[in-house]
Amino acid sequence: MSDDKIIIKSESIDEIAEELEKVENALPNRINADPDNVEHGLAKLVLTLIELIRKLVEKQSMRRIESDSLTEEEIERLGETLMKLENKMSELKEIFGLKDEDLNLNLGPLGDLM
């Protein structure tokens, strides 16, 4: 009955459903929030936010390198920091048993898209 809301749909609409579900599940909401799931939901939320920030920092760092406003030492230190941040993030994801898809940050062939 609600299908009459669909005006145009391409084939493989199930792909869209899967993608939409990923978005729904990325952050805790009322459907999934029961006491057993709350902790897991919180971990997901926190790590999603941290990963978002980390990617912003990474992006900003690339801009700085491109703008040629850093010294060689600064660039090397930046590389060290970014690498350590990324490794730490991988550790955290492993500890909480979360994959990139869980954090709604699909890493396709072109990598992340922040």
Added chain:
Amino acid sequence: MKQYKCIYAILDSDVKSSDHKPEIMGLDSSPVYFVGFRDISAAVSNVNRDKMKVSSDIAFSYEKIIEDLWLKYNLLPMRFGSVMKNDTNVIEIMKKNYSDFIDNLKKVENKSEFGLEILCDLNKTDFKTDNTFNLNNYKKLKQLDKNSVYRNYLIDKLKQHKSEDSFMKKIDDIIEEIHSPLKKLSYLSNVTKMVTLKIILNATYLVKNDMKDEFIQTTQQIKREKKDLKFLLTGPWPPYNFVNLSIK
């Protein structure tokens, strides 16, 4: 079990329950009735608290109630779970937020919402981007010790980011080609880009009712032109995405 009042929508006329036959059935087998305040009213029904749980049946029922009301009245749909203790509280909500309600009712009058999602299959789509990375453009980075693990890490990251940048630019161009003509046909629009790697566009459009057909046809035309992309157009919906009211 204690009964509460579930509000479905705010309507832009003072509807009397007697005007509305046949009755619309609410979520908990009680009929929808109307609570008036000046020239607006709230569509309400009695519910048991435990009925306000989300399931696909309840979701579809809730939406259907709003749709049935929308056939007759200009309205502002309420988020699911708008439950009040009694009718007096319902009136108080309308009293406190009367002018916001009136403004929004005017905004959405005689208009419908359409939702558009565009999916891109990266494996199939030809996204040849200009991928030439020239390390000579980054002299200081280049000059770092070649054995430095940080240097190489950064070079990889730079390549990755440049690649993403040109990919994003391509996506931006495509989105502009799709959104621009649709924006012209709509009264208001919301656009979110790159919701996920695959969903490159998630947009909602508030379209005047006399423009609906043209809007749909234009979308179909765009879909024909963009053979690599997958489209999902839904609607016409009541204006859920255009009543961004958070009220107390």
Added chain:
Amino acid sequence: MDDVITKSKDVSLLEVLDRILNKGVVISGDLVISVADIDLVYLGLKLLLSSVETMEKYRGAPIYSPYQEPS
């Protein structure tokens, strides 16, 4: 054939859920009845969720640019 119908329903359900759960007029405050204890956690997280949404919305714009992409 059944597959297509089921999958279509899923898309419809997701579209409906997005609207009735995430959109529409929101009432908060003393007058509204919480439908579950977990709502308290949900409301507290709302601020966080909105900031994530806002960040996501502007994902397309270059970080260094002071100009934000209009919706």
